[in-house]
Amino acid sequence: MKSTIVCGFLSLVLLAGCDTLSMNNSSTKPTVSAKAAVAVTSDEVKATVAKANAGERWSQSRLASWYATGSNGFAKNDAKAVELYTLAADQGLAEAQTKLAAYYTDNKKGVKADPAKALALYLKAAQQGYGWAQYNAGHMLAGGKGINAPDYEGAYFWLKVAHDVKPAAAELEKVRAKLSPAQVTALDTRVAMWKPDVQKSVSFNKKK
Numbered sequence: 001m002k003s004t005i006v007c008g009f010l011s012l013v014l015l016a017g018c019d020t021l022s023m024n025n026s027s028t029k030p031t032v033s034a035k036a037a038v039a040v041t042s043d044e045v046k047a048t049v050a051k052a053n054a055g056e057r058w059s060q061s062r063l064a065s066w067y068a069t070g071s072n073g074f075a076k077n078d079a080k081a082v083e084l085y086t087l088a089a090d091q092g093l094a095e096a097q098t099k100l101a102a103y104y105t106d107n108k109k110g111v112k113a114d115p116a117k118a119l120a121l122y123l124k125a126a127q128q129g130y131g132w133a134q135y136n137a138g139h140m141l142a143g144g145k146g147i148n149a150p151d152y153e154g155a156y157f158w159l160k161v162a163h164d165v166k167p168a169a170a171e172l173e174k175v176r177a178k179l180s181p182a183q184v185t186a187l188d189t190r191v192a193m194w195k196p197d198v199q200k201s202v203s204f205n206k207k208k
Helices: 034-039 043-053 057-069 078-090 094-103 115-126 131-143 152-161 168-176 181-193
Strands: 002-010 015-023
Touching: 043 057, 057 078, 057 094, 078 094, 094 115, 094 131, 115 131, 131 152, 131 168, 152 168, 152 181
Parallel strands: none
Antiparallel strands: 002 015
């Protein structure tokens, strides 16, 4: 049994809480001790922690975001954020996959860069229709990041699909210049026919 000590302070009350977030090697669910619940006064925060402990992916991702930003009474802890994002991402949550991928794009936040892993995560989320993942996947493919060489066709496809993401349009035009008119026409047809995997496209900000 591996345990990590987590300390948090809630701005709503003058009460600091320390608890043990335990991970069993054979389990995909983090567990927070009952002691932590004493320090948590927000019903929403308590409910999120309870659901995350039960393995609910939206809550795992939400709790991860609080550790990532040091908000809602949780001390900033990128290692714990990565742990929780990983649990949610492994269950197919597109938003968690996207945020986890961001940790692997460089060596910041104490996580070793792994462009190939970041790209794989972005592509999983992109296939579910997550706009920022589509943009980031296109950006990485255009730059040859996480792969052996630039993939302009793949980049064009995902940047075109990510049309609602503001930076995508400008980058799409740069990639278009690398392709022949025939390639662009064929890719436009693919984009027009493409549909996301809506069964997996979820966000903790949306209802099930």
